[in-house]
Amino acid sequence: MNFRVIFALVLRYLYLYTRTPMRMVELVFWPVVDLVVWGNVTVFIQKNSNPDFGHFILFMLGGMILWDIMFRAQQGVAISFLEDVWTRNLLNVFVAPVRTSEYVGATFIVGLLRIAVTAVVLGLISWVGYAFNIFSLGGWLLPFFLNLLAFGWALGLLSTGLILRYGQAAESLAWAIPFFFQPVVAVFYRVEDMPAWSQPIAWCLPPTYIFEGMRQVMQSGQMRWDYLAWAAGLNVLCLAGAGALFGWILQQTRRRGLLTKFATQ
Amino acid sequence: MPSSASSDPREVILQAHHLTREFDGVRALDDFCFELRRGEVLGLLGANGAGKTTAMNCLLGLTLPTSGSVSAFGLDLQRHRIEILKRANFCSAYTALPGNLLVRQNLTVFARIYGVPDANARIAELMELLEIPHLAGRVTGQLSAGESTRVNLVKALLNRPELLMLDEPTASLDPDIADKVRKVVRRVQRENQLGILYTSHNMRDIEEVCDRVIFLHRGRVVCEGTPTDLLARSSSQSLEDVFIKIARDGEILQEPPTPPSA
Numbered sequence: 432m433n434f435r436v437i438f439a440l441v442l443r444y445l446y447l448y449t450r451t452p453m454r455m456v457e458l459v460f461w462p463v464v465d466l467v468v469w470g471n472v473t474v475f476i477q478k479n480s481n482p483d484f485g486h487f488i489l490f491m492l493g494g495m496i497l498w499d500i501m502f503r504a505q506q507g508v509a510i511s512f513l514e515d516v517w518t519r520n521l522l523n524v525f526v527a528p529v530r531t532s533e534y535v536g537a538t539f540i541v542g543l544l545r546i547a548v549t550a551v552v553l554g555l556i557s558w559v560g561y562a563f564n565i566f567s568l569g570g571w572l573l574p575f576f577l578n579l580l581a582f583g584w585a586l587g588l589l590s591t592g593l594i595l596r597y598g599q600a601a602e603s604l605a606w607a608i609p610f611f612f613q614p615v616v617a618v619f620y621r622v623e624d625m626p627a628w629s630q631p632i633a634w635c636l637p638p639t640y641i642f643e644g645m646r647q648v649m650q651s652g653q654m655r656w657d658y659l660a661w662a663a664g665l666n667v668l669c670l671a672g673a674g675a676l677f678g679w680i681l682q683q684t685r686r687r688g689l690l691t692k693f694a695t696q
Numbered sequence: 697m698p699s700s701a702s703s704d705p706r707e708v709i710l711q712a713h714h715l716t717r718e719f720d721g722v723r724a725l726d727d728f729c730f731e732l733r734r735g736e737v738l739g740l741l742g743a744n745g746a747g748k749t750t751a752m753n754c755l756l757g758l759t760l761p762t763s764g765s766v767s768a769f770g771l772d773l774q775r776h777r778i779e780i781l782k783r784a785n786f787c788s789a790y791t792a793l794p795g796n797l798l799v800r801q802n803l804t805v806f807a808r809i810y811g812v813p814d815a816n817a818r819i820a821e822l823m824e825l826l827e828i829p830h831l832a833g834r835v836t837g838q839l840s841a842g843e844s845t846r847v848n849l850v851k852a853l854l855n856r857p858e859l860l861m862l863d864e865p866t867a868s869l870d871p872d873i874a875d876k877v878r879k880v881v882r883r884v885q886r887e888n889q890l891g892i893l894y895t896s897h898n899m900r901d902i903e904e905v906c907d908r909v910i911f912l913h914r915g916r917v918v919c920e921g922t923p924t925d926l927l928a929r930s931s932s933q934s935l936e937d938v939f940i941k942i943a944r945d946g947e948i949l950q951e952p953p954t955p956p957s958a
Contacts, residue, residue: 439808443794446801518794523851526756527809528781688719688750688759 432532440529440537444511445544458545459552462499466553469495470561489649492563494618494642496553501579501586501638502609503549507542508535508587509594509605516599522691531681535674538591539584546580571648574659575641581666582637586612588673592680598689617642637665707734709859709891710755715764717750717915724750726915728764734858735889737882739896739906739923743943747915748895752863755893756786768859782810787852788863789845795837799847802836803854810855822850826880842873849877853884860885860892866901878904899935909935911942918942 448454473491480487515521524534550565557563566572590608594601615629616638622630633639640662644654684690710732717725725747732738742748753759755766757777766773768780793802800819807815823829826846831839839847845865852860862881866874882905885892896902902909903923910920919926919942923935930938 435811436809439805442808443797443801443805446797446805447794450798450801451796514794518796519790519792520794522758522788522791523786523793523806525758526781526786527806528778529809530778682760685758686760688717688753691749691753691758 432530432536436529436533437536437540440524440534441540441544444514444537444541447514455548458503458548462503462549462553463556465499466492466495466556467560470557470563474561486646486649488561489563489567490646491619492557492561493565493568493645493649496550496557496565497575497579497642497645498613498618499549499553500546500576501583503546504542504580504583505586505590505609506583506605507545508538508584509590509608511538511541512591512594513602513605516594525690531678535588535677538587542584542587543580568645568648569652571644571654574663575645578637578641578659578662578666581670583609585666585669585673588670588677592673592677595677595684596680612636612638615639621646634661635665637662637669640665708732709734710768710893711766712751712755713765713767715751715754715761715766717747717754717759718762723915725754725761728912728915728917730910730917730920732859732891732893734891735885736908737885737892737894737906739894739902739909740912741895741902741909741939742912743939746912746943748912749863750915751912752861752893752895756861757781782855783857784859784861785810785852785855785857786861786863787845787848787865789865789867790863791848792844793836793847793851795835797836798832799834799836799839800832803847803850806851807854812854815854818854819850822853825884826850827876841868842870845869845873845877849880856888858889858891860890862892862894864896864898865894866896866898874898874901881905899939903935911938913942 448458469491470488473488477487515524554565557565568575586608590605593604593608597604615625615632616636617625617633618638622633622639622643625633640658644658644662647654647658681690708731712728712730715725715728716723728747728751730738740748740751750759754761755773757766757773757780760774769783771780773780793799793806797805803819804815807819812818819832820829823832826849828843828846828850831843831847834843836844836847849865852862865881866877869877878901881892881894884890892905894901894906906923908920908922909926911918911926919929921929926938927933927935930941932938932941
């Protein structure tokens with residue numbers, strides 16, 4: 432893997448974001464809308480319910496911000512790929528000395544940068560507007576962040592692979608894929624509150640352990656280490672599986688001669 | 697691995713070995729063989745659907761052949777794709793650099809990908825050569841077809857390639873710009889002993905730029921030779937007539953009889 436090539440590809444996205452401020456708005460606008468709507472709804476519910484229900488606003492806003500970290504990581508990978516498709520640049524990249532791992536590595540870094548921007552803005556608004564400080568998660572924030580980042584990258588590879596396989600008609604998967612998983616990873620509610628049939632599915636997905644862990648930390652300041660171990664282990668499997676699937680689809684696309692049609696359509 | 701500094705003018709730098717590519721049972725490319733030597737400009741001609749694009753895609757590693765193989769600089773393309781692509785480049789009328797970036801930004805990105813030393817100076821030198829230094833600060837998506845082609849050519853020459861593949865570089869250009877592009881290609885090719893594979897539907901391009909020509913018809917090579925040879929063999933007035941004969945009838949021009957040895 433050549434880091435010079437990765438940096439060059441990242442530079443292309445940095446140029447893109449600095450040249451087109453509307454993309455920065457997109458990066459910030461939807462998360463802020465989500466945060467404000469959820470924040471207001473949560474405050475309303477909390478004011479009109481049992482005072483023992485004290486952690487409700489923390490759970491909701493914490494879940495929302497952590498979910499957005501995962502979503503932005505996935506978007507970093509999938510949208511970066513689509514940017515190359517939309518600008519008919521994909522062919523230029525594929526005939527340049529760029530390894531698949533370098534291309535994917537660059538989209539991972541773009542995902543990381545997107546998260547950094549979004550997280551700072553959301554963290555600030557939730558602190559100022561709702562007295563919720565994401566840093567109250569303390570040292571746990573880092574492993575939470577890394578695990579959600581890894582699962583977001585895996586989903587990004589999965590989305591990109593499916594778009595490669597089914598063409599631009601499948602573009603909407605870039606936005607839809609994370610939401611296939613949202614109902615079963617316990618973002619806003621506990622696994623025990625989910626229907627019994629869906630609970631085993633939830634425990635097979637790494638983000639479930641992170642969102643459950645987040646609620647534990649907020650309630651008691653502690654988290655079960657085995658949750659972190661499960662999340663990390665499952666993430667390794669998910670990333671390896673998504674990477675292998677992406678590589679296989681790319682090879683099949685070349686074998687079927689679809690890469691150039693896809694890149695120039 | 698052969699040295700990139702090698703300049704043996706007879707060195708074969710690109711070779712297709714019995715390349716066949718089928719799509720749903722239809723042979724888009726059928727037992728395609730050829731060699732491109734250092735310093736040679738080889739025209740790949742044929743009507744729409746003759747197999748040129750499939751051949752180009754196989755030669756770039758974008759499409760895998762059903763059978764056969766490609767080698768460049770003595771290396772197998774499938775196994776040494778990155779090493780080969782470092783020494784090659786590509787320009788097509790059908791691809792674009794990202795339209796939302798400035799020309800300078802796009803070229804900087806590709807210069808870094810190729811690891812071009814002193815990238816800014818190299819970009820300036822090539823933009824001067826193609827008479828477009830004034831475009832550096834322009835938004836790529838707002839360029840005219842002629843400007844865009846020349847910017848793509850700058851990108852294709854950034855890494856001082858030994859092998860250049862040009863896919864219809866003068867498509868949609870006016871005669872003046874097309875003439876400038878041909879002259880630049882020929883000049884750069886001569887100065888650097890570049891091997892160029894050139895596809896075009898513009899026979900003027902082929903006559904002016906190519907040393908040798910391969911005609912494809914339904915995926916097969918139907919004739920091969922210098923433009924002058926082909927005219928003589930077909931008793932045609934122009935290469936355009938040769939093209940039409942082959943495109944319509946798949947006419948095979950016989951090789952000239954081998955002169956008796958002394």
